[in-house]
Amino acid sequence: MGYQVPSQGKVIINPHKPIESSELHKSISFVAPYLELPEELTLEEFLQFHFQFKKAAISFSEMLSLASLSDAKHKQLRHFSSGMKQRVKLIAAFYAQTPILLLDEPTSNLDEAGINWYQTTLATQLGTRTIIVASNAQHEYVGHNSIIEIG
Numbered sequence: 001m002g003y004q005v006p007s008q009g010k011v012i013i014n015p016h017k018p019i020e021s022s023e024l025h026k027s028i029s030f031v032a033p034y035l036e037l038p039e040e041l042t043l044e045e046f047l048q049f050h051f052q053f054k055k056a057a058i059s060f061s062e063m064l065s066l067a068s069l070s071d072a073k074h075k076q077l078r079h080f081s082s083g084m085k086q087r088v089k090l091i092a093a094f095y096a097q098t099p100i101l102l103l104d105e106p107t108s109n110l111d112e113a114g115i116n117w118y119q120t121t122l123a124t125q126l127g128t129r130t131i132i133v134a135s136n137a138q139h140e141y142v143g144h145n146s147i148i149e150i151g
Contacts, residue, residue: 025054027098028102029092029093029094030101030102030104031086031089031092031103031104032089033104033105035089037085038077039077040076040077041076042074042077043069043072043073044073046088047063047092048060050096054097055096056096056097057096058095060073063095067090067117068113068117069084072084081109083109083110086110087114087117098129100129100130101125101129103134103140104133104134105135105136105140106118107137107139
């Protein structure tokens with residue numbers, strides 16, 4: 001994701017159509033609990049900003065409705081709970097039309113309803129793009145084709 005500079009090697013998404021590193025963000029959606037949101041923006045402003053850089057798969061109102069955040073669209077992100085912030089990060093990743101989805105501990109801070117939404121949404125995305133989940137929680141990667149355990 002560009003957070004660390006590799007000491008060697010390179011990332012190849014499609015060997016027949018190389019992607020410049022400066023354009024890599026258009027191909028990858030990424031969620032992690034340590035990613036910060038611009039807290040001075042409202043939810044609606046954040047989504048408008050985010051989806052200037054990635055194509056949205058559905059409308060903003062659909063995104064918010066599915067994630068149960070419709071009532072919070074005019075609220076600044078600084079006033080969101082940690083679970084609401086995690087849903088916002090997941091909205092930005094799930095509903096961006098990118099071929100790769102990277103999820104690092106995606107249900108961190110989510111309540112039971114949030115986990116159910118995550119699992120339902122993830123199930124709709126299986127087979128549509130490459131999804132990599134990094135987690136110790138089994139409920140975060142149910143339904144995946146391959147599981148690699150690193151000990």
